[in-house]
Each structure stands twice: as C-alpha cells, then as structure tokens.
Amino acid sequence: MKLKNIYNFIRRIFCFGYKKIIYFIYPPLCAHCKKFIKTKTIFCSHCQSHIHSVVSTTLEITKTKKIKVFAASSYKDPLRSLILAKKYSDIVASRQLGHLIWDMTYIKNIDFDVIVPIALHWTRFSKRGFNQAHQMANIIAQKSGKPVVQLLKRIKKTKYQSQLQRNMRAENVKNAMKLVDKDLQKYKNKTILLVDDLLTTGATVTVAARELYKLNPAKIVLAVACRVV
Secondary structure, eight states, X not given: OHHHHHHHHHHHHHHHHHHHHHXXXXXXXXXXXXXXXXXXXXXXXXXXXXXXXXXOEEEXXXXXXXXXXXXXXXXXXXXXXXXXXXXXXXXXXXXXXXHHHHHHSGGGGSOOSEEEEOOOOHHHHHHHSSOHHHHHHHHHHHHHOOOBOOOEEEOSOOOOGGGSOGGGHHHHTTTOEEESOOOHHHHTTOEEEEEEEEEXXXXXHHHHHHHHGGXXXXXXXXXXXXXOO
8 A cells, every 4th residue: 555655646746747847838828919827718817808799690591591690709809810810720729719619609508410610612721721610610519519510512712701892702602512411311300500710791601501401400500709790
C-alpha cells in the first residue's frame, strides 16, 4: 500500500506540473482581443459582454415553406472575427462557433434528427482546407449526439456573396447545390438542422433548403453563428 500511495503521489505531482507547463506554453487567450484569460473560455469577460444576442426569426423558402432561424449573435464582433477567421484557415475558430451556437441558441432544446452543413465548393475547400459549416456541425453533433449527414453538394462555383449587391445574390447561387442522398424514406418526416456560419439575405440557405425539402422532412431548422439584423 505504501508503494502504491507513493506512486499516486508522484503521479499527481507530475500531472499538476504537466498542466502548468502546458498552460505556460499555450496560455488561454480570448478569441477576439487575444488577451490572456485565466479560464478556458472562448472570450474574456469584456468581449463576452459585447455579444449582441438576437431573437429567432423565420425565413421564407417557398410560398408554403418557412424555416425557423436561430442565431447566437448579430453580425458584429466578437463573433464576426471568428467567422472571418476562415479566410486565414483558422479551423479552431470554426469549432468555437459550433460551441457558441450550442451554448447561446435554442437548438439544444430542439429534437432534431440529423445535422446538415451548408456545402462548400471543392475549389474553396481546397484553398481553405476545411468547410467552416461542417466544423461547426461536428461540434453540435458532439454536444447533441445526433449525426452529421452530408446531404448537399455544391456543384457551381459562385462569386463571394459579400462581394455582390444584395439583389444579385439570389441569382449568384441559383442551382448551386444538389442533393447527394435522395433516399426519401430515410429522411421523410424527420427534422433537419441546417448549419451555416452567417445569414445575410438568406439566398444560399434558400437554395439549400429547397433541395432538402425534396426529401419530405417534417421540418427544417437553421442554426447560424450570426445573422445580419
């Protein structure tokens, strides 16, 4: 027993020291202002206080179909900086957005069946190295225990929506996506959680949702990190 106690004592000391070393080499930083923080949270208390929460809204997909939209914040810092981090291939920021969506929206109270990320064209995936929406969906999957299903494929290389006038965005993404899995029985009467990083005019989401409605789901719900208000 004495040897076992000594072993456990040494192990606790080592683990404590190891954590201190890791903390020293990789100290937690606020994801926005980059200041040191004492806890492993995403934002410091100052940046956290500047998050602009928004109420849920609805987006009209067709004359008979509407989807509920849940967003963690309006499109302002500090969350905006995490969305823009995809331009620099910052995959950690994408995962942080997934955590924020889960923690700060109502979706954790929704009984959805599958999680579907908005598809990214292969040219942008190749350049960036990941799909931001898919990374966010993976985190939500870990939290909810529900599967991520890649039901959509981006078949058209489009211009960046942010570079276009609002009235040109719908035409830019027209016919840009198609269904990958057309098994109507698998998704009929299911609730689909569609995930994207940002909602502006809703043009991209509308194209995606119209494709998903071909599967005859019970409903589609959209979760985004930010939406323009």
